Amino acid sequence: MIPYGRQDIRQEDIDAVTAVLRSDFLTQGPVVPRFERQLADRVDAGHGVACNSATSALHVACLALGVGPGEIVWTSANTFVASANCARYCGATVDFVDVDPETGNMSVAALRVKLEVAAHDGQIPRVVIPVHFAGQPCDMGAIGELADEYGFSVIEDASHAIGGNWHGDPIGSGRHSDITVFSFHPVKIITTGEGGMAVTNDAGIAEHMSLLRSHGVTRDPGCMSREPDGPWYYEQIELGFNYRLTEIAAALGESQLARLDDYVERRRALAKRYDRLLSGLPCRPLARTPGAESAWHLYVVRLDDPVRRRSVFDALRHRDIGVNVHYIPVPSQPDFARLGFDMSDFPGAASYYAGAMSLPLHPGLSEGDQDRVVSALREALA
Template identity: 60%
Template sequence: MIPYGRQSISQQDVDAVVAILESDYLTQGPAVPRFEQAVADRVGAAHGVAVNSATSALHIACAALDIGAGDLLWTSPITFVASANCARYLGADVDFVDIDPDTFNMCPEALAAKLERAKAAGRLPKIIVPVHMGGQSTAAKEIADLVRPYGIRIIEDASHAIGGSYLGQPVGSCRYSDITIFSFHPVKIITTAEGGMALTNDAELAARMERLRSHGITRDPAHMTHEPDGPWYYQQIELGWNYRMTEMQAALGISQLSHLTEFVDRRNALASRYDTLLLDLPVYLPGRLKSAYSAFHLYIIRLKDKTRHRAVFGALRERGIGVNLHYIPVHLQPYYRNLGFNDGDFPLAEDYYKRAISIPLFHGLDDLQQDKVVAAISAALT
């Protein structure tokens, strides 16, 4: 079976983790802040806050921006459920903005129209979460220009997109957002086994997210309500969670980060080769923004004949091609249906779901394996 994605682990990565296991610290040591600084420096952000998953990063980002009961968050329906759940954890409501069918990202035109309707109804969102689907940047400047006049805060869910760029700036610089989120799950561009990070240029947001990832506790006298009793003293000043990243994860992340350019360039080379090999087949290929360089976490084809979707997907699995589907529209999940969402609410997202197949793409995929994938797709379609 050729999987749709997998990690690339080198001896350098193994040695980095072993060095931590032989050191004095397994958690809350020097490796995590080194990893935070390395990622922040790489993408041009002022601060990085490492946590145990991108879901945790989304959660503390929403909490730091004070979303809660009575507030509203908008995101894309084509994403993993965490992009929406982060608001629900805090009691806020969720709605969605339909996608651009070429990039699979939040559509700026749909967003503009929805903002006008929301303004008229007096129900604007507090936070918007555009998703960099498959590693392709959102139209971030266009989105920011639309929402900032309303005072809406922006969290970029760039879980798929570390190593990508937009308008000449690395994804994660937070030029067009308050906070950007990365994921380091094993199938992502780089991995810490599990893990995530929130990036921001706002020192206060960074400090708050650091507290929230560790029970809401501070040891900084400047943030305490009264003078410390002694050098041992700490205060819990708000309700937080235990979302800390371990030293082993951070060491792996530092090592992996040194290969980021290599990983992303190889993914792009494979994607360009797919573009050529699949050109004459009855599928739609993934679009790209001219202003962006995709990290290509995923390569997603869409069948021109959606009536064959299930059959083609099954035929590929039978031929040893570990295809997947990213994602089922969030509003069609039973939990969100119970909140009032229905079929037909976001027709472009729903049409995408009836056609989309994620085919294998990862750094270690070689040309012979890729040829096998293309041959299987051709056979399944014909």
């Protein structure tokens, strides 16, 4: 089977993890803060807060920005459910912004119209979470302008997009947002096994997220309500969670981060080659946003005839080609439908989903594998 995504583990990764296993620390040691600093520096951010998943990072990011009962959070209708669930964990109300079916990313036009209605009704969201789908950045310049105009905060869900950039600014630099969240799941650009990180330029937000990821417990006397009983003393000053990343995972992430540029360069080369090989077939890749450099987590095509997707999907799977579909629109999920969402309110997401299919794309994909994928796709479409 040629998988749609796959981790790339090398001897240096194994050596880095082995070194931690032989050290004095498996969690809460020196490697996690070092990984945080290296990644934050790589994306031109001030601070990094590593967590045991990107979902955890999204959760503490929402809390650090004041999301709670009575607040509203908007995210993209085309994403994985975690982008919406993080706000529900906080007790907030979730709503969705429709997407541009040609890119799969949040539609700025739809966001603007939704904000005009929300302003009239006094229902401006506390936070908007745009999702850089497939690795291609959203129009962060326009979203940042709307954030300034309407007074909401922005969390970039960049689970797909480490290594990408917007008009030369690395995704994560925070020029148009408050917090950016990355994922290190095995099929993502770099991996820690499971894991994620929130980056921000606000020291106070970073400190709050760090507190929340570790039970809300502090050993800092300056944050305590009374004088410590002794050097062993700690206080829980807020309800937090056990969202810490282990030293083992951080060591793997640190090793992988050293190859980030190579990984993204390889993905971009494969994507360009797909563009050439697929030319003339009755399918098309996602449109590219001017000024955006994708990290190419996914290579998605949209079939000209969406009715044929199931037969094409089955034909490729039968040939041991692990195509996939990203994503089933979140408002259509039963748990969200029970909240009153109706896909008729999200025609862009519905149109995108109807014909979308993700082709295999990962650094270990050979050109021979890619030729095999395209040959099978050509036969299935014929």
